[in-house]
Amino acid sequence: MSPAMIFNIHLALGYVPWLLCFGAYVWPRLKSMNRFEAQRAIATLHSFRFFGLVFMLPGVVGPNLPAAFTVFAAYADFATGLLAMLALLTARAPSVFWPLVVAFNLVGTVDIVVDYYHGVQLGLPDLAGELGAAYAIPILYVPLLMITHVAAFYLLMRRQSEAVQGSHP
Structure with missing residues (x-):
């Protein structure tokens, strides 16, 4: 099996366990929370996206990983993480x-969609080995991030009366 095929299988299957886990454990809990607490929990997860800067760290990723992918992915992740931290600080x-x-959900969603686009355009599956230690990010971390962005948008559009009412600042 080629490295590109393995990467594509990993990429697609990365969503399966997260969707199963999210559906069984996370989503029921988020739906039962008031809007504020649910969004705060999602922001907490996304506040760790500063880690995306690792895409530009020599020695962690290979030198042949296209800058057209790494620079946007790194800075968009960083911006999303900072926006999520600011949301938490202003709770x-x-x-x-x-x-x-x-803002952090819009920037984060655009980041992931554009990263997928860049990945396809630049032939990232053929360069998967260049991801080095960062290989786990698109396979294990990005699916959870995308799932929680979708959940966050759903929860933002949901009326408060549909959720358990609770106090928040």
Whole structure:
């Protein structure tokens, strides 16, 4: 089996266990929370996206990984992580918190979609070995990030009355 085929299988199957886990354990809990607490939990996960800067770290990724992929992926992840951290820091100021929640979810979703596009355009599956230690990011971490972005948008559109009412700042 070619490295490109293995990468594509890993990429596709990365969603399966996360969807199973999310559906069984995470989604029921998020749906039972009030909107504020659910978004705060999602922001906490995404606050770790500063780690995406590793795509530009020599020795972690190979020198033949295209800069057209690595630079955008790294900085968009970094921006998403910072926006998520800012949302968490402003949790007591709803007029700032909610726009930051929307912002980190929009930036994060665009990041993932553009990264997939760049990956296809640049033949990333054929260069999968160049991901080095960062190989786990698109295979194990990105599926959970995309799933939680979709959940966050759903929860943002849901009326508060559909969720368990709770107090929040």
